[in-house]
Every structure is written in C-alpha cells, then in structure tokens.
Amino acid sequence: xxxxxxxxxxxxxxxxxxxxxxxxxxxxxxxxxxxxxxxxxxxxxxxxxxxxxxxxxxxxxxxxxxxxxxxxxxxxxxxxxxxxxxxxxxxxxxxxxxxxxxxxxxxxxxxxx
Amino acid sequence: xxxxxxxxxxxxxxxxxxxxxxxxxxxxxxxxxxxxxxxxxxxxxxxxxxxxxxxxxxxxxxxxxxxxxxxxxxxxxxxxxxxxxxxxxxxxxxxxxxxxxxxxxxxxx
Numbered sequence: 001x002x003x004x005x006x007x008x009x010x011x012x013x014x015x016x017x018x019x020x021x022x023x024x025x026x027x028x029x030x031x032x033x034x035x036x037x038x039x040x041x042x043x044x045x046x047x048x049x050x051x052x053x054x055x056x057x058x059x060x061x062x063x064x065x066x067x068x069x070x071x072x073x074x075x076x077x078x079x080x081x082x083x084x085x086x087x088x089x090x091x092x093x094x095x096x097x098x099x100x101x102x103x104x105x106x107x108x109x110x111x112x113x
Numbered sequence: 114x115x116x117x118x119x120x121x122x123x124x125x126x127x128x129x130x131x132x133x134x135x136x137x138x139x140x141x142x143x144x145x146x147x148x149x150x151x152x153x154x155x156x157x158x159x160x161x162x163x164x165x166x167x168x169x170x171x172x173x174x175x176x177x178x179x180x181x182x183x184x185x186x187x188x189x190x191x192x193x194x195x196x197x198x199x200x201x202x203x204x205x206x207x208x209x210x211x212x213x214x215x216x217x218x219x220x221x222x
Contacts (some may be wrong), residue, residue, distance in 0.1 A: 034210060036211075036213075038208065041215075041216075042211045042215055042216070043117075043205075043213035043214050043215045043216050044156075044203070044211075045208050046211065049210060056135070059148055060160075063193070078123070089155065089156070091211075098126075098144050098207040098208050098209050098211075099144065099163075099208070100146075100158060100161060100171070101158075101206075103148075103155050103156040104155060105153065105154065105155040106155055
C-alpha cells in the first residue's frame with residue numbers, strides 16, 4: 001500500500017549549521033503534507049505544512065520543499081540549535097483535510113554544540 | 114490552543130486485563146485518531162472516528178476497539194491485553210491539522 005518513508009534514520013549536525021531532512025512518498029494523489037517534531041517523552045508537534053499546489057513554504061527558520069515530479073519532500077532548518085534535537089516525521093494526507101495521515105518512520109536529528 | 118489530553122502518561126497492566134485509554138479534546142473537533150508508536154515502525158493508525166458513535170478501522174485494529182459516545186472523548190480499549198501491545202499510544206484530534214496528546218506509555222507484563 002501507500003507509504004511515506006524517510007531516507008535517513010539519523011542525522012547529526014553542528015550547532016549553527018543548516019539541516020535538511022528528506023522524505024519520499026509513494027501516493028501521487030496525496031495533496032497535503034505535514035512535518036512534525038517529536039521531543040523525547042512528548043507527542044508530535046506540528047512544524048509546517050504544504051499543499052500539493054505549492055512547491056515551497058517558509059516558516060520561522062524552517063522551509064518545506066515539495067517536488068511532486070519525484071514525490072519528494074524535505075524540511076530545511078536554518079541555523080540549527082540544540083533545541084532542534086528531536087525526531088522529525090513527515091506525513092501525507094489523501095482526501096479530506098483533517099483525515100487520515102500516513103507517517104514516515106522518522107529521522108532523529110542530533111545537534112552537536 | 115487545542116488541547117488533547119490523555120488520561121495517563123504511564124500504565125502497567127497484566128496480560129489478559131481489559132485496558133481503557135482515554136483521550137479528551139477541547140476544541141469541538143469531529144475527527145479523532147488513535148495511533149501506536151514503536152521504534153523503527155513509526156506511527157501506525159489503530160482506529161479513527163469522524164463523528165460521534167462513528168468508528169473506522171485503521172491499519173492495525175486487531176486486539177483493539179474504540180468508543181466515541183461524546184464528541185470530545187475517544188477511548189481506546191484493549192479487550193485482553195497482551196505483551197505485544199506494549200507500546201506508546203498517541204491520540205490526536207483534527208479539524209485541519211492534527212494536534213496530538215502527550216502519549217500513554219503502556220507496558221503489559
């Protein structure tokens with residue numbers, strides 16, 4: 001069935017560097033994508049989302065890029081900070097917004113001081 | 114801010130017990146979801162509900178049931194707990210985006 005997967009299970013970056021977390025999705029009908037951050041012992045928290053009619057969306061220090069041609073999603077974090085250390089999940093939604101999401105397995109980001 | 118509250122952060126139950134995991138949201142959302150999260154497997158959908166008294170199976174419903182008697186409350190029930198149901202359970206509520214609870218870490222011994 002459809003699935004969302006992440007290319008790397010772990011990512012280690014130096015404080016102050018930019019981080020790029022990648023995600024591949026398989027359902028070309030997916031029309032809404034979300035990135036979540038999960039800190040240890042907490043539930044996932046919304047970071048940023050993007051609709052399929054866009055290819056880029058920016059938030060505060062974060063940017064999501066969507067390439068529908070190759071079904072690839074990425075999360076860029078500028079000037080990575082120790083507080084960014086967490087597991088990051090991408091998720092895709094097909095159909096009605098607020099409906100079922102399919103999650104990737106997650107990438108653990110570690111920020112070295 | 115939307116709040117999704119899961120009644121317990123940690124639970125330890127014995128094999129064969131009936132277990133209730135409660136989830137309450139305060140923003141009048143129609144859609145509610147139960148996921149379990151396991152290392153290497155990500156979040157997997159157990160059950161979801163788009164309205165009161167409505168429920169639909171997710172990807173891994175076996176061994177679970179749910180109850181949605183009121184809009185704000187979505188309960189996950191383990192009819193007879195087994196050790197392979199030891200996991201982190203996450204509830205979410207959604208209108209457009211999802212809001213997750215903090216999770217319940219259930220250990221079945």
